[in-house]
Structure formats: C-alpha cells, structure tokens
Amino acid sequence: MSTLTMTPISDTEIRATRSFDAPRELVWEAMTSPTYLPQWMLGPDGWTMPVCEADVRPGGAWRYVWRKDDGTEMEMRGSYLEVDPPERFVATESWGEPWPETVNTGVLTEAGGVTTLTLTIRYPSTEARDAAAATGMESGAAISYDRLDAVLARAST
C-alpha cells in the first residue's frame, strides 16, 4: 500500500500525493467515472454514494450525494474547469453555503506501470482556509504531542 503525503504548499493550498499500482488510464477512469466513484470515494465507514453524476468535460457539472446508514445525507457539487484525460483535471468543489468553494487540480503521471496522483486543493482566501482550519481544530482536538514526529515527516515531504 502506498503512502499518502499531505502538506501545505502555500498559505491557501494543500497538496496530497499518492501512488497507485495501475496505468494512469485506469486511474483516470476510476477517478472520473460514475461507474467507479461510488465504489471508493466514500469517506468514513458507514456511507454509500447513491447519487453520482459527473459530466467530465470543461464546464460540465458534477454532483455526489452520500448517505449514511442512519439516513443522513450530504451533498457536494462543483464543475469541471479543465479536462485533459488521462493527465489533468481542474474542478471546483463545494459543500454549499457557508462552505468555501475550493479549486482542486489533479495531475496523473505514470512511470513503470505505477501512477502518481498529485492533488492540489486551493482555498479562495486565507479567511476561507482559516474557517476550514477552525473546523479541523475542533475535530482534531485530541491530537497529542506524540504525533509531532509524524507531522514533521509529512510536512517535509
């Protein structure tokens, strides 16, 4: 299993890097097709994705609806700004008000049958980022000093 690295790269951007043992045409298809998205883009355990619409072309809209086993639903939507299969996409993403709309850029590179995804999430402003960070601090309140080494290891990648 490959390691997920996540690091802030500027004051409004966070970058995730992850490798997959598959050619990038497959990774592209799995990341953009409603056939495959509901099989993996589910977040925490206990959720399904009963609605997955994705018009994968510049200007095309996408909409995902997740449902938890207790009936709770969450919806996320956005639109594709750039689509260049199987290499690169740029798409907006929002949970709806009052959440800020982020711009996500995905780049796929392949070497020796292994595909590396570099996903950059950009907040519209430092204020929006701070709002997201405040939520993160609430959920992450239990994070202990012990994890500092792990934080630094990630931050240095």
Added chain:
Amino acid sequence: MNAFDVLGDPVRRRILELLAGGERPAGDIVATVGGEFGISQPAVSQHLRVLRDSGFTTVRPDGARRLYAVEAAPLREVDAWIEQFRQTWGKNFDRLDQVLAGMKRKGKR
C-alpha cells in the same frame, strides 16, 4: 506570518524536521540545511528568524551557542487541518487501490 505561510517553505520544513530529532545549535542547522539546499548562512538565519518569530521554535543561549528547539503548538494547528483530509482521503485511496486491482483483473480476461 501564520502557520501555513511558515510551513509553505521547504527550507523551513526541513529545519523543523531536523529539530524534531532534538535541540540543535544554530551553527549546526546552518551548516546542514545550507549544504542541502545550497543557500548562504544569512539565508538560513533568515528562515530561523521566521520560525522563531512565528513561534514554531524556541531558542536559548548555551555559552556562545544558540540552541534551537521545536515548539509543538503551531504545528498542531496545521496538523488538525491536514488531518481532516488525511482521514477522508486515506480511506478513499485505500479503497481505490482495490477498485484498480479489480479493473486490472477484468482487463486481463
């Protein structure tokens, strides 16, 4: 300068990584990091000043030396933010590995 601006720089991230192993004299950091990045002593000193001023490190005199140490609180702020993404995307990508393995098997048939 806030936490995200501070960590946005690779030299500063490297300095913090070094300090995670324990307190170090400024001269040692300058030599190590300056060598790795090919930057001058004043340039490294400037990064050390940013880390100190933003609260990411503490510094104390030890004879003629100045010893730097990492300060955890500001890192926790950034980590909490990143942790949200890590948990969600970590699970997602682990499942994506399985989906891709299934796609590869089908393709071979």
